[in-house]
Amino acid sequence: MKKKSYDKEFKRQVVQMIQEEGKAVSQVAQELGLHDNTVYRWMAEMKQDGQHAFPGSGQLRPDDKAIRDMQKQIRDLQEENEILKKGDALLRQRPALIYTFIHDHRFQCRVAKLCAALDVSRSGYYKWTKRKESKREKRRKKLARRIRHIFLDSRRLYGSPKITKVLHKQGTQVSEKTVARIMKELGLKSRTIKKYKATTNSKHQLPVAENVLNRQFRPQAPNQTWVTDITYVATEEGWLYLASVMDLYSRKIVGFQMSERMTKALVIEALDRAYKQQQPSGEVLHHSDRGSQYASSDYQARLKVYKMKGSMSRKGNCYDNACIESFHSVIKKELIYLEKFKTRDQARKRIFEYITCFYNAKRIHSTIGYLTPNEYERMYRKEA
Structure with a gap:
């Protein structure tokens, strides 16, 4: 009988399989039809000089069927071992879980090999694929x-x-x-993005109001406390500024206005819209930061016309107006930073739709019991 011959690559694959996969030498030798001592000798040569091991090994002949069969056996063993490593936790579970594992990996490995390695029948697997859902x-x-x-x-x-x-x-x-x-x-993941940029300027000589609100962010009814602020929106035409007025009771945006300039006219128009929409009957506590737009004589005069009591944040303290700043942070994360606006008009339309159709009407808030602002306001009206 002609003595079998193995090339350098074959010997390396056998040794690496034993070292990396942790298989016993006797098991590998038996599966490949080799003597235990032969495998131990290959391992010793590889350990002694891994880079130059097996110098006398020749190349396989392409038509050597026996060698090709052995190489196929090695590939099969490696594939089976990989399957067993991935599916080990499932071997002790119900067959349905094993079938699920096979189904999930059917494109990475052959179904027949998966079934054999996990000790289930192919007919059982294919029957499982046609079963009725539980x-x-x-x-x-x-x-x-x-x-x-x-x-x-x-x-x-x-x-x-x-x-x-x-x-x-x-x-x-x-x-x-x-x-x-x-x-x-x-594969569902929230797509919000965080950024920040300051807007209003509090370095002015205009008179400012005391901090009457004093972080009392939970009024007992609508139209008791309003907070307001300005933020910015980037477009390819330039900046667009958004002034917003929030009712602290429901966290609803009761008025807003946009302009390409950050002026006192912008904040006055936002306040006018809020007053016309809500028609408050009693005195409203109006809180803002110390920005020059809110401290201006025209804006303060409008507060007197509407019989509102003014309140302003303390110098350099962003937490005093945290609720409206939080809204501006939300609209940026959920809309402005996710889109690129070519024109200011495009930005206006998207912001209007976001505030009126989504933020006030559909977006739930943890502060008001995971209801929408409109729902929370309606609940108060109904109970009242």
Whole structure:
């Protein structure tokens, strides 16, 4: 019988398989039809001088079927070992989980090899693929569809905490951890971005009001306390400035105005719109920062006309007006930084739609019990 011959690459593959995969020498020798001592000798040569090991080994002949078969065996063993490493945790589970694992990896490895390595039949696997879904699987798929719908309805802005709260409101009791896991499986990730840039200028000689609000951010009814501020929007035409007025009770934006200039006229128009829309009956506490636009005589005169009491943040203290600044941070993360506006008019339309149709009407807020501002205001009116 002709003595078998193995090339350098074959010997290296055998030794590396034993070293990296942790297989026993006797097992590998038996599977490849080799003597244990032969494999031990190869390992010793490789250990002594790995780079120049097996100097006398020749090249395989292309038509040497026996050698090609052995190389195929090595590839099969390596593939099986990889399968076993990935599926080890499933071997002790229910067959359905093993079939799921096979189904998920059917494009990386052959189904026949997966079934053999995980000790299940191919017929059983293919029968499983045609089975009817269990009630649990149907519930999970239904939940996944609802999570995707809520996520898309939020304009891809909600994370797992808010989606969980929406599901609870809809009567579905599910943990935030489960929602987060399903979102990860579906590849759903909030697309918000954080940036910051200061706007208003408080370095002026105009008179300023005391901080009457004093961080009392939870009034008992609508139109008791309004807060206001200015932010900026970048467009290809230049800056667009947004002045907003928020009712602290419902966190609703009751008035806003936009302009290419950050002037006192901008903030006065925002205040006018808020007053006309809300028609407050009693005195409103009006709080702003110390910006020159709000400290101007024209703006203060308008507050007197509307019988509003003025309040301003302390010098250099951003937390005194945190609620409206938080809104401007939100609109930037959820809209402005996610889009590129070619014109100011385009930005105006998108901001108007965001505030009126989404922020006030659809976006839930943790501060008001995960309701929308409009819902929270309606609840008060109904109870009153």
